[in-house]
Amino acid sequence: MTNRFYDHIKQYVDLSPSDFDSVLNRFELKKSAKKEMLQTAEHHCNTLYFVLDGCLNMYFLTEKGTERTVQFAIEGWWLTDFLQFQKGGKTNFNIQAVTQTTVLAISRENYKALLEDYPIMERYFRKVYQIAYGASLVKMRYLYDLSKEEIYFHFTENFPEFAQRVPQKLIASFLGLTPEYVSEIRAKKRS
Structure with a gap:
């Protein structure tokens, strides 16, 4: 399964197999059950996750207690509160396994040493972060530019891997919609 990680790295940089073995030693393989919490708000953000198998959800709770999803991660994606991970500060976000999930986890300390040694x-991380930042800008544009209905259909058509695996409630939260509204527009499309 760690071959998936090596293949991902090789898409961006030329890392030798022996160096990969040393890089991999900085990570811990973790398995999480469905709905298991990997990170909770108000705790120090000290871990970065690479998804080998499964799906993660990063969200925060509003003052009214509503979950607001800000990001998902499936195979080949990274997830953490990147700002607080860099600072070593307390996060405002929770990370939960949507499905049974296997990740490679690296501590902040090991991450710093990894970048120093390799x-x-x-x-590699610069390229990954640039792509992630660009994707977040595209999401913001769609939130400003498209109607709520268009946002939903754009997401489900362009990201079918999420639409098929992630509960409707979480997709609605990610897109700033209510589950009831998503049900309504899905029913409208079927008729």
Whole structure:
């Protein structure tokens, strides 16, 4: 299963198999049951996760106690509160397994040492972060530009891997919609 991680790295940088073995030693393989929490708000954000199998959900709770999903991660995606991970501060976000999930987890301390010992990994992460930042800008544009109905259909058509695996309630939360509204527009499309 760790071959998936090596293949992902190789998409961005040329890392030798022996260096990969050393890089991999900085990570811990973790399995999480469906709905298991990997990170909770108000705790220090000290771990970065790479999804090998499954799906994670990062969310916060509003003052009214409503969950607001800000990001999902499936196979080949990274997830953490990147700002607080860099600072070593307390996060406002929870990370929960949507399905049974297997991740590679790296501590903040091991991450820093990894980048120091393997500058090529710093290049790898720079490329990954640039893509993630670009994707977040695209999401913001769609939230401003499209109607709520268009946002939903754009998401389900362009990201079928999420639409098929993630509960409707979480998709609605991610898109800033209510589950009832999503049910309504799905029923409207069927008729």
